[in-house]
Amino acid sequence: MLSVSRGPWNCIGLRRAITFPKPELIMDFNQAPLLVNWEVTQACDLACTCCRAAINAELNPNELTTQEAFELVAQVKEFGNPLLVLTGGDPLKRPDLFEIIGYSVAHGLRTNVTPSATPLLTLEAIDRFKSCGVSRMAMCLDGPDAAIHDGLCGAPGSYGRTLMALRHARDIGLETQVQTTVARSNVNHLAEMAEQLADVRSRMWSIVFQVTPGVEEDLPGEEYENVFEFLYGISKVAPFEVKTTEAMHYRRYIAQRLKAEQNGRTGSHSIFRSPGVGDGRGFMFISHTGEIYPSGFLPISAGNVRQDSLLDVYRNSGLFRIMRDPAAREGKCLNCEFGKVCGGSRARAYAFTGNYLAEDPRCIYQPERAAAFA
Numbered sequence: 118m119l120s121v122s123r124g125p126w127n128c129i130g131l132r133r134a135i136t137f138p139k140p141e142l143i144m145d146f147n148q149a150p151l152l153v154n155w156e157v158t159q160a161c162d163l164a165c166t167c168c169r170a171a172i173n174a175e176l177n178p179n180e181l182t183t184q185e186a187f188e189l190v191a192q193v194k195e196f197g198n199p200l201l202v203l204t205g206g207d208p209l210k211r212p213d214l215f216e217i218i219g220y221s222v223a224h225g226l227r228t229n230v231t232p233s234a235t236p237l238l239t240l241e242a243i244d245r246f247k248s249c250g251v252s253r254m255a256m257c258l259d260g261p262d263a264a265i266h267d268g269l270c271g272a273p274g275s276y277g278r279t280l281m282a283l284r285h286a287r288d289i290g291l292e293t294q295v296q297t298t299v300a301r302s303n304v305n306h307l308a309e310m311a312e313q314l315a316d317v318r319s320r321m322w323s324i325v326f327q328v329t330p331g332v333e334e335d336l337p338g339e340e341y342e343n344v345f346e347f348l349y350g351i352s353k354v355a356p357f358e359v360k361t362t363e364a365m366h367y368r369r370y371i372a373q374r375l376k377a378e379q380n381g382r383t384g385s386h387s388i389f390r391s392p393g394v395g396d397g398r399g400f401m402f403i404s405h406t407g408e409i410y411p412s413g414f415l416p417i418s419a420g421n422v423r424q425d426s427l428l429d430v431y432r433n434s435g436l437f438r439i440m441r442d443p444a445a446r447e448g449k450c451l452n453c454e455f456g457k458v459c460g461g462s463r464a465r466a467y468a469f470t471g472n473y474l475a476e477d478p479r480c481i482y483q484p485e486r487a488a489a490f491a
Contacts, residue, residue: 146399147441148432149196154413155189155403157181157203157217160210162235163272176210180405183213185423189403190221192427201226202255204413206405207233209242215249222250229294231255234270234278240285247291253320254286255294261309265302269334283317294321296362299344300334307344311351319357324348326364326479328414328465338481345370363414363462366480368393369455396463396473397440401431411440414464415473439474448476453484 144151160176181189193201201221208214209232221228230251232238246254256279260266266276286293295314297303303310314322324344327335336344345367352359361367394400397411404410407422409430419434431437439445440463443456450461461477469478 144399146394150199150401150431151394151399152202153193153196153199153401153403154202154204155193156205156405156413157186157208157214158211159206159405161205161207161233162210162237163207163233163270163275177405180211181407181422183216185407186213186217187220189407189422189427190217190224190226192422193221194224194226195428196431198225198227200229200252202229202231204231204255205233207235207237209233209235209237215245218246218249218251227252229253229255231257231296232282233257234275234282235272236278238278238282240281243282243285243291244289247286247289251291253292253294254282255296255323256282258283258295258297258310258313259300260303261306261313265306269298269300269302280313280317283319287318293317293319294323295319296323296325298325298327299336300327301336302334304336304340304344307347308351311355314357315355321358321360322351322355323360323362324364325362326462326465328363328462328468330469330478338479341366341479342370342481349374363412363464364479365393365395365459365462366455366477366482369453369459369480369482372455372458393458393460395440395460397437398460401427401437403427411437412464414462415467417467417473445474446476447472447474449480449482449484450476453482455482455484 158176158180160173162174190201193199203214203217208230211217218228218230228251230246232242232254234256243254257270258266258279259269260276263276266279267273283293283295297310299307311322326341329335341364348359348361348367349371396415400412402410402413403422408418409420409422409425409427410416410418417436419436420430443460444451446456446461450456453459461480463473465477465479466475467473469475
């Protein structure tokens with residue numbers, strides 16, 4: 118069983134209650150996403166075993182041009198003020214990255230960037246992120262030491278560069294987020310990694326759960342629940358927020374725990390009143406060639422920014438609309454009383470069954486078929 122270590126955050130300050138992003142309480146996810154992830158390139162000098170991208174060291178000549186990038190940023194702004202995340206691959210492989218960042222910030226968008234831990238990520242590059250107005254820099258940390266982290270990313274030295282980047286960002290006042298793909302190699306070291314997050318004062322820990330069947334490092338559904346228990350405990354004491362990617366049923370786990378702690382009452386916490394962000398629901402993904410997806414893990418395109426309106430695709434395309442329709446889901450995800458807060462991973466359902474409306478194959482919960490949280 119995973120254990121929760123109080124760790125060094127006792128001297129930094131305790132988070133005494135689970136929190137969720139406030140925009141979820143006021144945004145209509147039928148009209149606009151909370152998050153827009155744009156894969157600015159798939160080029161990267163790492164070869165992480167858990168990466169969703171088809172990594173190549175060289176830039177793809179069909180990637181969006183600088184002008185097309187500016188037009189994409191302008192379309193994102195039409196939604197209002199979603200968070201724009203510039204991801205990859207390694208965004209630093211694009212020579213116009215800082216132009217794009219500057220354009221996005223100038224248009225009033227909160228702009229995050231997710232560089233890879235390669236020699237391109239210098240102290241000067243991190244300083245420039247800060248001076249250009251980047252809201253947050255996200256780094257992948259997949260182990261508490263070089264042996265585990267570098268083994269998963271396939272690049273000796275990546276662990277050291279990751280910690281260097283996180284520490285320097287802390288020292289210059291640039292917010293950071295740590296992303297960890299939970300795997301057999303690191304699942305028993307999450308408490309150690311939480312201590313490292315506290316040390317570098319990261320603002321958020323994003324735990325990514327794999328969606329591809331047959332991956333040796335993936336965990337069975339029962340072990341997901343153990344990780345959820347650990348994350349729930351950490352979220353109560355750590356100085357950073359905790360979120361999951363492609364584990365929407367973590368919200369179901371939280372709802373169950375909160376219901377038990379509140380003696381069966383369900384209406385006093387925001388999680389019971391707001392829909393959770395999921396594939397195509399509060400979230401959209403733009404590929405390096407402009408394809409518009411509900412998720413970076415769900416390879417079904419609803420259009421391309423080179424000829425389609427981003428706003429129109431999100432609001433009106435059949436793919437995005439069905440992703441947001443609880444009545445369209447199948448199996449136990451259709452009948453689950455936690456459907457509003459969870460909804461299951463559509464990407465994992467597709468990866469395992471070829472049907473993105475199927476039930477999430479990594480959720481072990483059996484619905485009570487009672488609309489207790491409707």
